[in-house]
Structure formats: C-alpha cells, structure tokens
Amino acid sequence: MALGTVRGWVRSHPTIVDAVFATAFVGLFFLAYFNGRHGPPVPVADSTASHVLAGATAWFVIAFRRRSPERLLLLATAVSIGIIAATGDRHPLLIIAWMAVAYTFARRTNRRRAWLVAGGCIAAVYVATGLLTAGGWAAPSNLGAAAWSTAFVAVADATRSRRAYISEVEDRARHAEETREEEARRQVAEERLRIARELHDVVAHHIAVINVQAGAAAHVLKTKPEAVEPALAHIRRAADTVLKEMGAVVGVLRGPDELGPSTEPTRGLAKLAELLDTFAAAGLQVEHRQEGDARDLPAVVDLAAYRIIQESLTNAHKHGTGKAQLTVAYDTGAVRIDVRNAVAAPGRGTGYGLVGMRERAAAAGGTVTAGVEPDGRFAVHAALPATMEETP
Known part of the structure; x- marks a missing residue:
C-alpha cells in the first residue's frame, strides 16, 4: 500500500x-x-x-x-x-x-x-x-501535576493561535492573488480597448483618403489621364503616413520597458493645420474657425482633441457633401470642439469611431455628443477640461 x-x-x-x-x-x-x-x-x-x-x-x-x-x-x-x-x-x-x-x-x-x-x-x-x-x-507532585497540565493547555492554545494566523495569512494571500488576477484581466481589457481605439483613429482617416483618391483616379483615368498622377500622389502620401503611424503604435506595444519614454505618435492640436491639409487634398473643404487664444494643453486632452477632430472630419468626408465646419474654442476652463456637416447619405459605419471619441473624451474627463440636428446636419460637440492652471 x-x-x-x-x-x-x-x-x-x-x-x-x-x-x-x-x-x-x-x-x-x-x-x-x-x-x-x-x-x-x-x-x-x-x-x-x-x-x-x-x-x-x-x-x-x-x-x-x-x-x-x-x-x-x-x-x-x-x-x-x-x-x-x-x-x-x-x-x-x-x-x-x-x-x-x-x-x-x-x-x-x-x-x-x-x-x-x-x-x-x-x-x-x-x-x-x-x-x-x-x-x-504544597506537595511537589500536586504542584507539578498542576504546572504540567497548565503547560499543556498553553502549548495547545499557542498551536491553535499559530495555525489560525497561518490560515489567515494564506487566505489573505489567496485573496490578494485573486485580486491581482482580476486587476490584470481588467487592465488587459482596457489595453485592448485602447489599442483598438488607437488603431481605428490612425487607420480610418488615411484609408478613407486612399479610398476617395482611388475612386477619383478610376473615374478620370480614361477621360483625364493627367489628373490621375495627383490622385496617386495623395494615395502614396496617405499610405506612407498610415504605415509610419502604425509602426509607431506597434513600437509602443512591443516596447520592453513600459516605464521608458513613450514612442506613441505625438499628435495634438499643433498638428491641426497639417490634418486639415490632408483633408483638403482629399476633397473635403473645411471651414475652420478658432475662438480664444490657443494654448498648450495637457497631453491627454491635446491628443483626445486631435483624434476627435480627425474622426469627425473623416465621417464628414465619407458621409457628407464635401464641406464641413470646424470650431475650436479655448475657454477658461475647457476646450470645446464643434464639427458640423451636411449629410449626403445615411452612413452604415460600425459605430466604433463614435465609441472611440466618447472613450477618449471620458479618459480626459470630458464629454462628446453626436447626432443629427433639427436642420438636418450632423454635429459633433466635445468639451474637454483644460484650465489655465493645468497647462505647462
């Protein structure tokens, strides 16, 4: 046995x-x-x-x-x-x-x-x-028996206390391990959402530009061959940009030291003019207006504002009539973004773009609302907190 x-x-x-x-x-x-x-x-x-x-x-x-x-x-x-x-x-x-x-x-x-x-x-x-x-x-046998009996009870009590302590420590360790696993799962889920949002924001705009320019090139190939070259140049530039940004995002994900300097694409409202130029080259006319004096913003707010504008104009380009209005207002305690465009045809998107905008705004402590207004135009309103004291 x-x-x-x-x-x-x-x-x-x-x-x-x-x-x-x-x-x-x-x-x-x-x-x-x-x-x-x-x-x-x-x-x-x-x-x-x-x-x-x-x-x-x-x-x-x-x-x-x-x-x-x-x-x-x-x-x-x-x-x-x-x-x-x-x-x-x-x-x-x-x-x-x-x-x-x-x-x-x-x-x-x-x-x-x-x-x-x-x-x-x-x-x-x-x-x-x-x-x-x-x-x-006072007999020695009487005192000795009482002393030994007391000692046995004391040893047993000490043993019980030690086992109870070990059991409590093991329970706490087990609970801590379960908590760590739950926290790890939560962080993994949040990281997956962040990666999905970042990839969507990086890829969607440039793919939309490539799609429009490819359609334009196919349309004028037989009637105006000389107009094909500019469209192909736009496609090449958009493809090059999306490859660079994808490489930067992948570099962040594969970085061995998360505490080291981040290599995430440094986008922000300072790059807004460049972004509007790419939309103009793709055929979207953006009427841009700024209210208040531009100032440096916290990094999370700056990136969120840029991505919200990028996604809003991308949707306007895909589903609109080719024109959009963009207003960026710097208030005392916030940065407000308004994007409006006429709708040419109802979109059949996945809705991930709107979800991503809301998540970015929430991460920065702000809000985003989107929908069709009474005049038939689609509007996106974002408010991101950015007080003067928060700026560098």
Whole structure:
C-alpha cells in the first residue's frame, strides 16, 4: 500500500486510529506499571477498582477525544477527583489521559473558553488533591501535576493561535492573488480597448483618403489621364503616413520597458493645420474657425482633441457633401470642439469611431455628443477640461 494511501486512510478514520492508540497506550502503561523495577507504588489489592476505572476512562477519553473533547475533559476530571477521594492519591494514567484530551480541547476552541474550562478543571483537581491527599497543598507532585497540565493547555492554545494566523495569512494571500488576477484581466481589457481605439483613429482617416483618391483616379483615368498622377500622389502620401503611424503604435506595444519614454505618435492640436491639409487634398473643404487664444494643453486632452477632430472630419468626408465646419474654442476652463456637416447619405459605419471619441473624451474627463440636428446636419460637440492652471 502506498504511503499516500495510508495517510489518506488514517485521515479519513481518526476515531479508529485513536482507539488503536488508546489500546496500545493503556496496555503498555499497565505493563510497565505492574512490572516495573520496584513494582506498583501501592498494593494491587488496594487499588484494583481504581485501576480498572482509570484504565477504562483513559481508553475512552483518548479514543473519542476528537468527537467531544470538552465533555471528555470534564469526565476525566470527575473520575480523577473520585479516585483521589477513594484512594487518597492521583492515578498517573489519568493525569496523562487528561493532558491528552485537554490539548485536543484547547486546540479546537477559543482561548477564553479553553482557559475557563481547562483552568477550572485544573483548579478542581488541585483543590481535591490538597484536601484529600497526605501531601497537602504544597506537595511537589500536586504542584507539578498542576504546572504540567497548565503547560499543556498553553502549548495547545499557542498551536491553535499559530495555525489560525497561518490560515489567515494564506487566505489573505489567496485573496490578494485573486485580486491581482482580476486587476490584470481588467487592465488587459482596457489595453485592448485602447489599442483598438488607437488603431481605428490612425487607420480610418488615411484609408478613407486612399479610398476617395482611388475612386477619383478610376473615374478620370480614361477621360483625364493627367489628373490621375495627383490622385496617386495623395494615395502614396496617405499610405506612407498610415504605415509610419502604425509602426509607431506597434513600437509602443512591443516596447520592453513600459516605464521608458513613450514612442506613441505625438499628435495634438499643433498638428491641426497639417490634418486639415490632408483633408483638403482629399476633397473635403473645411471651414475652420478658432475662438480664444490657443494654448498648450495637457497631453491627454491635446491628443483626445486631435483624434476627435480627425474622426469627425473623416465621417464628414465619407458621409457628407464635401464641406464641413470646424470650431475650436479655448475657454477658461475647457476646450470645446464643434464639427458640423451636411449629410449626403445615411452612413452604415460600425459605430466604433463614435465609441472611440466618447472613450477618449471620458479618459480626459470630458464629454462628446453626436447626432443629427433639427436642420438636418450632423454635429459633433466635445468639451474637454483644460484650465489655465493645468497647462505647462
């Protein structure tokens, strides 16, 4: 039989194991007690009944000490006092049996109850020994038995406290591990959303430009071949730009040190003129108006403003009539963005662009609203907090 199987059987049958141990212990005790070098301390004929009672009680409390240790502790105490009253001395087998069941009891209950019950039993036996034995209160055997009994209860209480502490530490460690895993999953989900939003913002605009220019080139290829070259040049520039920005985004994702300097594309309202030029080259006329004095913005606000304008104008280019109005207002406590355009045909987009704009605005502490106004034009309104104190 394998060692693991034996251990499993022992753990699943504790009462049987305790009964076997109690039988062996009581048998060996009496064998040594009656066949010792000097024989038993008292004549056998004078204590036969006490030996039988002590042996039966010791076997019973040791064999069943795991089931009801408190009651068995009281039983062992009562039998010990009875034998003291009958014979004038404590029975050594009951002293050991009492310590065994007291240890089990103190380990399985709380500190207050362990010392209340066990301490009461120790005091009762000590008083009975002091009153009913020849040695009196200060007898070494009486004091020694009380001291050893107290020590066993103290050791059991310390063991219980240590195991409770280890269990608490393990529970906290397990909870911390579960919390870390949940936090890691949350961060992964947030990072996936950020990557998806960034890729959408980087790719959508330039792909839209490429699509429009490719359509224009195909349209004029037969009738105006000389107009194909500018369209192909726009396609090449847009493709080159999107490849560079994609490379920068991938570089951020593959960077080994997240705490190092970021290589994310440094877009912001300082690049707005360049962005409007690309739309103009693609055929979108943007009427741009600025209100208030331009100022440096926090990085997250600056990037969010740029991406919101980029996505709004991209949608206007795809679904509009070729014209759009853009207003950027620098207020005392915020930057406000308004993009309006007439709708040529209802769009069938995925909606990820609008979701991305709202997420970017929320990350910067702002808001974005989008929808068709009463005059039939589609409008995007964004408000991003940027107080004067927040600027560098």
